[in-house]
Amino acid sequence: MTPQERSRPPMTLVYDGQCPMCRQFVRLHRLRRDVGDLELIDARQESTARRELSTLGIDLDDGFALRIGEHWVHGSEALHHLALMSTGSGLFNRLMARLFASPRRTARLYPWLRAGRAMLLRLLRRGPIDNLRR
Template structure:
């Protein structure tokens, strides 16, 4: 009997770029099942993220084997466990397999995300309840 691990990817589903990325990324089947979690909905994992002081507006979170990977670390870890099937997943692996490249590119991606959400008139998730941070 094979036991599949549940691997959680927590992100802002209202962000079109984040949503497309998370729906397209595939992990290797032998590692488990990737479950997408909308950070705007109350969940146990969001309570854990907030409890760790992680601002979901500043980075997605990958939960793998009980460990939380945040922002650039999340995209790097996701690249390492991703499938290499299809153009998108091969490109994702190539771009983010390097911890250094992930650390450099993630802030730019986050800036683009924040700009897109501001342009779309979306509010922040504000899981850390920072005063004065309602909109992008």
């Protein structure tokens, strides 16, 4: 473990475990290997993280959420942070690191990714996460 990895705060990624795109992203990005101590949580399962996000008004149907230490980032900002943490090992990780290294570019591309996810979930007949519904 490098000194940089030891100094990183604990992180949690809450993503849609029923979305094939989301699952594939998490698998291909090799997040645990590249980022280090990262807890992966399926947004469709009840969890403390999901309740916390609901309390904060963060809609998981609008994108995944990443907690770095005690601070949550959501959607394009979360994707940008993950891209910056990538080691760039492997073709997929290099592509993601380059594509999402710019916060502006990530913010412009993220709505397209979100729309693709929504269309895919409709085709698969999977409902929304609804973490804000009580």
